[in-house]
Amino acid sequence: MEESREAELIREVLAGDPRPFEVLVRRYQGPVYNLMLRNAGDGAVAEDLAQEAFVRAYARLETFRLGKRFFPWLYTLSMNVVRDWLRKNGRDLHVFMEQPSVMVRDQDRPDVERSMVERLDGARAFEAVMELPPAYREALILRFRHDLSMAEVAQALNLSVSGAKMRVSRGLDMLRLQFKEASDES
Incomplete structure (x- = not known):
């Protein structure tokens, strides 16, 4: 609309x-x-x-x-x-919101974010997103499912734009780690 x-x-x-x-x-x-x-x-x-x-x-x-x-x-x-x-x-939602993040950087792949967006469409990725702490889960859902801008994600989660970018980045890092661990196990 x-x-x-x-x-x-x-x-x-x-x-x-x-x-x-x-x-x-x-x-x-x-x-x-x-x-x-x-x-x-x-x-x-x-x-x-x-x-x-x-x-x-x-x-x-x-x-x-x-x-x-x-x-x-x-x-x-x-x-x-x-x-x-x-x-x-x-x-207390703040307990969920302040969970320590897992930081994994994949500097060798500039297309990592695009790749993660594509993966978010799959059922396996959806399950992985749902396993994230609520702070990161909500940021990713707003950004990639509802297609909100970072400013809108920030507004919706009552964060600064920098804070919203950090939540999305850390959420993607956590997903990346989950997928890496799953592929290492197979």
């Missing part, structure tokens, strides 16, 4: 017509639900959390800056819903 179409829908909602918000919910319910499921691990809880995210988004829609992409804003809000749920249930 184009930014201009999203902005038009949001203007209509802010003008008092709630129906256009349904279009945004239908467009983004899958990614928001998947975010909740990845973090909660339970389908029913994920549904409740996704619903809560959309309720909050609707209530705070006036804080959205027109001219920006809606999805990074919604994702940030959704991450806050997840954080609140984790804290309420005695879990």
